[in-house]
Amino acid sequence: MRENEFSLINRHFKGRGGACHPFTHLAIGDDASLHKLAAGMELVISTDTSVENVHWPDDLPLEVAADRAVCSALSDLAAMGAEAVAVWVNVMASDQDAVKAIAEGVSSALTRYNVELVGGDTCRSATNALAVTVAGQLPEGTAMRRDTAQENDNIWLVGVLGLHALGLQQWMSGNKQGAFVHHINEIAPNLAAGVHLREMGVSCCIDVSDGLLQDATHLATASGIGMDIEVTQVPQWPELCQQLGDSNLVFDAVAFGGEDYALLFTAPVSMNIPADLAVKIGNCRAGSGVNLYRDAVVCHVEKQGFLHFE
Amino acid sequence: MRENEFSLINRHFKGRGGACHPFTHLAIGDDASLHKLAAGMELVISTDTSVENVHWPDDLPLEVAADRAVCSALSDLAAMGAEAVAVWVNVMASDQDAVKAIAEGVSSALTRYNVELVGGDTCRSATNALAVTVAGQLPEGTAMRRDTAQENDNIWLVGVLGLHALGLQQWMSGNKQGAFVHHINEIAPNLAAGVHLREMGVSCCIDVSDGLLQDATHLATASGIGMDIEVTQVPQWPELCQQLGDSNLVFDAVAFGGEDYALLFTAPVSMNIPADLAVKIGNCRAGSGVNLYRDAVVCHVEKQGFLHFE
Secondary structure (H helix, E strand, O other): OOOOHHHHHHHHOOOOEOOOOOOEEEOEOEOOEEEOOOOOEEEEEEEEEEEEOOOEOOOOOHHHHHHHHHHHHHHHHHHHOOEEEEEEEEEEEOOHHHHHHHHHHHHHHHHHHOOEEEEEEEEEOOOOEEEEEEEEEEEOOOOOEOOOOOOOOEEEEEOOOOHHHHHHHHHHOOOOOOOOOHHHHOOOOOHHHHHHHHHHOOOEEEEEOOOHHHHHHHHHHHHOOEEEEEHHHOOOHHHHHHHHOOHHHHHHHHHHOOOOOEEEEEEOOOOOOOOOOOEEEEEEEOOOEEEEEEOOEEOOOOOOOOOOOO | OOOOHHHHHHHHOOOOEOOOOOOEEEOEOEOOEEEOOOOOEEEEEEEEEEEEOOOEOOOOOHHHHHHHHHHHHHHHHHHHOOEEEEEEEEEEEOOHHHHHHHHHHHHHHHHHOOOEEEEEEEEEOOOOEEEEEEEEEEEOOOOOEOOOOOOOOEEEEEOOOOHHHHHHHHHHOOOOOOOOOHHHHOOOOOHHHHHHHHHHOOOEEEEEOOOHHHHHHHHHHHHOOEEEEEHHHOOOHHHHHHHHOOHHHHHHHHHHOOOOOEEEEEEOOOOOOOOOOOEEEEEEEOOOEEEEEEOOEEOOOOOOOOOOOO
16 A cells, blocks of 8 residues: 555654653644753753665665664764653655665664654655654753863773674675674664763763764864873774784774764763773873874874765 | 865854854754753754755755755744744755755755754765754743644634745746746745744644645644635635636645645634734634635545655
């Protein structure tokens, strides 16, 4: 049966995703959604686009691509330390089957993280794509930002780096069963860790979506400081070097590979960070720019991370 | 000079659009934007996608297409009676020139309606497109909705119908200088009228984006009532019939043509609606469905309005 976009939205999107949140008073079905913010809370909003053949290869199932698109948007809330409260999705789809597949992926991610789908729209496009807008909340004035790192802060990492890039390389080279491929499907926004960090008093954080070097540079630039990072301290470095047999491959994946959605944050030396939450990978310093070290030797790098209009 | 997306965003988007609003505490530049809502206010959010060759012909200048995309998103706030307070834009662009042209159009619309651009992202795509997310505010519990029309309410219209469709027909047929073509470029969200209606106590409203019949049907269905509408009462009906020499063309443009962004609202018979604000075009009744009348004769119609996956 052929359906129009209204029946498609009702059937595939309405009421999907996580449970209703008190933030939302009117969800899908009107010209806009309606929301209230609890007293003393601040609203956090981010939006993220994912496009076929740019953010995912066109032979990746659309369900997976859509799930990833939602997770990647939620990761921006994790980086601010916000609790996720609502999501809107713009679906651009080549046909009805694509709408259905994208809806499955969106619902799957939102159900996993218990966030309600409160609005969006669905339209036809020659290129499959999603724009995912996410809202979160946190107590006023407590958001983690990019511009609050201080000289001498330690630099910490929650999560892994490089595994998604290694998986994508295998997938793109035709090795669809490669050992790292499952990391393409399993990206996980560190929402709980983000809230935990914010509650501990961490003030400076970013999610690593475009590679360690590029995202660390965003943070250093915004804060007006420099950074020294020892890449061999990132989780699984020795295991990866052994597994791949070439530490240069690991270095490239860690430094330039994106989409693992680790959280990179800084904290004063005096702050006690639990070892099961994060690993220390470097220090902030006066000056500017990010130096990557490999076994204490500074690395000279040419490229940065993923750029859309290089 | 080739630029990456970060310098493109800084140069073309950051600080563009209207003045800062107290709603926003942190705009473009971090993982998310930060906002506070004044006490007693409700947040209104809508998002709208516009895709090349679907929402606009690919020979229309991208500046115009982007301006229209923003206006069409703002129109959803008008339909709820909200004051527009912030906009996020996801730009999908085939190359840097397209980014620049889209940024011009976005800035132009936001400057005209004095709404701040507070976030978004920019990426490469084979198909030029925008997703525009808009936030508005209004006093708690006062939003105009689709589901509050009552039997015997009058049906009113703010703005015009059909002119965009007639302009698009001329443009698509190669008549780029046609008398109606300027209506493609000049869509105007009825933001001030929306606020005015809400303040007058109007509770039921929708913006006409997909044609009078389709959008009136949304409203009738959501409210659980029927509607009788006399199309010859829409503004400029006699003039258009005279100008085109065929009233069937006018009927089709009014009933099925979208994107004029008129506001269709209902109000109790007792409510005094100023003649310079809106024209009465019909009445609500018990039952269901929308009947269009032409000089008091009911019209039998097959099609509805624009559908993406017909």
